[in-house]
Amino acid sequence: MIWGSNTGVGKTLVSAGIAASVLSDPQPSHVLYVKPVQTGFPRDSDSRFVYLKVSDLLRREGLKLVCMTLYAWNEAVSPHLAVEREGMVVSDSVLRENWRGTVWRLVETAGGIASPGPSGSLQCDLYRPFRLPVVLVGDGRLGGITATISAYESMQLRGYDIVAIVLEDHGLLNEVSLLSNLRNRVPVLALPPVPEDPLDNLIDWFGKSSKVFSSLQEILLSHHTTRIKRLHEMRKKGGDIFWWPFTQHELVTDENVTVIDSRCGENFAIHKVCSNKDMLLPQFDACASWWTQGPDAIMQIELAREMGYSAARFGHVMFPENVYEPSLRCAELLLEGVGQGWASRVFFSDNGSTAVEIALKMAFRKVLHDRGILDSENVDTRGIEIKVLALNGSYHGDTLGAMEAQAPTSYTGFLQQPWYSGKGLFLNPPTVFIFNGIWTLSVPDCLKPDVLEQDDMWFNSYNDLLSKSRDSSTIAKCYFSYISNQLLQFSASNHTTFIGALIIEPVIHGAGGMHMIDPLFQRILVRECRNYKVPVIFDEVFSGFWRLGRESAAELLDCVPDIACFGKLMTGGIIPLAATLATEAVFNAFKGDSKLMALLHGHSYSAHAMGCAAAAKSMQWFKDPSTNINIDKRKNLKELWDFKLVHQISSLPAVKRVVALGTLCAIELHAKGIDLGYASLGASTLVQQLREDGVFMRPLGNVIYLMCGPCTSPLFCNHQLSKVFGRISQIP
Structure with missing residues (x-):
């Protein structure tokens, strides 16, 4: 793909030169030259120019050359202005259709790399799905070094491979400076000065430029061959070493x-x-790359830009007792968003499993604090054991502590975790699913009342499941009885063992098989734990940030936790970051005169500037209706x-x-x-x-x-x- 660092730098001359070089081989390949967008047409037609000049150069019939213009407008202005003035709207998706070509396919863009296309999208974004290797036509004029390096870095930011830079020699040795400043990462070739009257003298100019175009052809072929060879090797090499x-x-x-x-x-x-x-x-x-991905193509570029800026400004800054803009902004947005109305503190880590372990530490301390155990002098803690209350089928991470907070599954078996003991009281939850077009409630035998009404078991929509009218239903009373009895029995039979936290995946058990839990059951469970002064942890590593249609799954349950864990979608999947949010009451349980009372947990990369910057951008992007076509502004639901x-x-x-x-x-x-x-x-x-x-x-x-x-x-x-x-x- 032929790109220009600016307008008028000679993209079409370079396209013609490459085509001529390929077609001059003894056994030439076919060449397809495509100009997707042309303005000033038909007076200006780059495809006609390329065909005629290559024909003049090679002076033979039967050229294996096809030149085509896809969309054109009369006025010689930017394509988005031409559309506005002349009509013929062309969407990005339509413009990207019908791109299958032959071995040599040259696609020449219009104007500079950031010139708008017909829809107004920048061309460097418009053509990004193809990610064709780039020949960047640089600027050899005064000021051209700045323009060329800026274009180069903009292309790299979007993930393009710049194979070569070629520019016209204006006697300023821009190519030497470019090669030095780009650290020889890409070949830089200089073409002879273009005649002032190119219509009469281009044949001679192409003759003088033939060695440059021949070298450029070799560079492109070498890049292509190396790339294809590597792609073929990757499958086996990955299997051998990963x-x-x-x-x-x-x-x-x-x-x-x-x-x-x-x-x-x-x-x-x-x-x-x-x-x-x-x-x-x-x-x-379809896996959203293990549930982390949320950005569209444009947002992906926005995140790359934010991260690049943060990396250049901060690199990495250790977090304790320091504050810097990305970490502060990210924390503010978390508290204004998923933590709104309940959370006051943000603890950063690097992945969801770790965020869960931090949450468990927080909850356990809160329980010890509330029971007065920390205030007692010479208290004997040897007989005290803390367990969690959790649901069968839930999953909270791969690390050893997080595994202890979940019921036995394939992930916790002896083959995986011989130390596993399952430090919890695990309840059987009711699940909801669609079968034969009907939302259906499946209730375990231990939960079923003597009489079940049809309205308790079948629903027309998920909104019916969320209805507050269910709080007084027969099934609600059944849930309450089951949960209360389980908590009472546990308390009566355990004098030195107590529940230190309720931990749930709100609404959906992800890794456990994508089971939807009846929101009424979880809501009643949270209320009962409040009555027993058990801290409530929501593991929203999967469900947070609109994954389930709301910014936080807590909105679907209509109740809030004391502690919540977030990760995955928080940064748009572009870099690892996690956060554990907590109430001020949980935070206060760690205050004291001794450092040993503090939360002694941390990571070298806690609150990494790049991760915080990406998270801040993602949270704003997902939430802002002006940037997101899927959000219902009335219901705040996606x-x-x-x-x-x-x-x-x-x-x-x-x-x-x-x-x-x-x-x-x-x-x-x-x-x-x-x-x-x-x-x-x-x-x-x-x-x-x-x-x-x-x-x-x-x-x-x-x-x-x-x-x-x-x-x-x-x-x-x-x-x-x-x-x-x-x-x-x-x-x-």
Whole structure:
């Protein structure tokens, strides 16, 4: 792709020179020259110029050259102004269509790298999904060093590979300075001065420039060959040296390994060989890269810019007793957003599991403080044991302490964690799902009342589940009785053991299989723990920041915690960062005259400036209706799925249940034979089929899921969901 550091730097001359060099080979390749956008047409036509000049240079018929202009306007102004004045609106997606070419495909942009396209989008953003190798035509004139370096850095910021810089020699030796200042990272070539009257003298100029264009051709071929070779090697090399998480390597084949060249918004660009041709194809990241991704392509650039600025300004600053703008702004936004109305303190860490461990430490101290144990002199603490109250099926992280706060699962078994003892009282929660188009409540036997009314078990919508009228229902009384009895029995039988925290994943159990918990049950559970003065922890590492349609899942439960953990989507998936929010009462439990009373927990990279900057930008972006087309300003709710299609999927014979909320749509398939849970491979064939359809998935046993970002358009989401519907419909 031929880009210019400014207008009038000779992009079209360079395009013609490369085409001529390729076609002058003894066995020339085909060349396709594309000018996507042209203004001043037909008087100015770069595609016509390239064709005529190359024909004049080579002086032979039957050239393997095709030159085409995709969209053109008469007035010689910026394309977005031409659209405004002459009409013919061209969207970014339409402009990016029909780009399949031959081996040599030269795409010449219009104006400088940041010149607007027809829609007003900057061209460097408009063409980013292709990420074609870049030939940057620099500026050899006075002031050209600044323009060229600025263009180079702007392209790099967006993830382009600049293969070479070529510029006209104006006698200022700009190429020497550029090569030095760019630390020889990219070749810089100088072309002879262009004649003042190029219409009469360009044949001679091209002759003098032939060695430069020949060198440029070799550089481009070398880059392409090296790139393709590396892409072919990556699959095997990755399998030979990586130890992938949550992966049984004995089950991994070459077909399972996806080689990712880049990412742009919701899509990976993956390497595939189709009919012996190397292709980079878009593939939707349906896992949201382990639930972290939320930005669209434009926001991805915004985050890169914020992080680059923070890295250049701060590098890394140790956090204790220091304050700097990114950390302060991030903390302010957390307290104004997900912590609004209850939290007053922010403790930074680096991942969700660690945020949970910090939350447990906070809660345990609060319990000790409230029970007066810390105030007692010479108290014997040897017999005291603290446990958590949690739900079966929940998951709170991989670290050893976080595992102790969850019930036995595949993740905590002896093979994984021989030290595991499960320091908790684990309750069986009721779950909710869509089956045959109806929201259905599934209640464990230990919770069922003698009489269940139909209104207690089936619902028309998720909003009906959230209705306050359910607080006085028969099922609510059943929940209250079960929870109260469990707490009373535990207290009566344990005199030196007490519950130090309630920890729950609000609304959705993520890694446990994408099970939706009845919000009424969790709300009653929180209220009862308040009565017993048990600190409440919400593990919102998965659910926070609009993942479930609200900024915080606490809004769906209509209750708040004492402590909450956040991560994943907080930074838009671009860098690790986590935060544990707490009330002032929890914070005060750590005050004292001795440093030993403080929370002795921390990380070298706590509150890293780049992470805090990315989080601040992400939180603002997700929340601001002016930047997000999916937010309902009246309800403050984001829903992405077409529920008519969701209900159709829930009625398919192969489907056991569906959960759809906010950015998540999860589908559990019926097990064939014994249900092995997380170890099941029943969805493997479907997953491979969907990857071929351009949807990247990793199942949780028999559960497949689609997860989009809060900024993803519903149209895009439902296009992906239609692919899933089509494949599942074919399962016998």
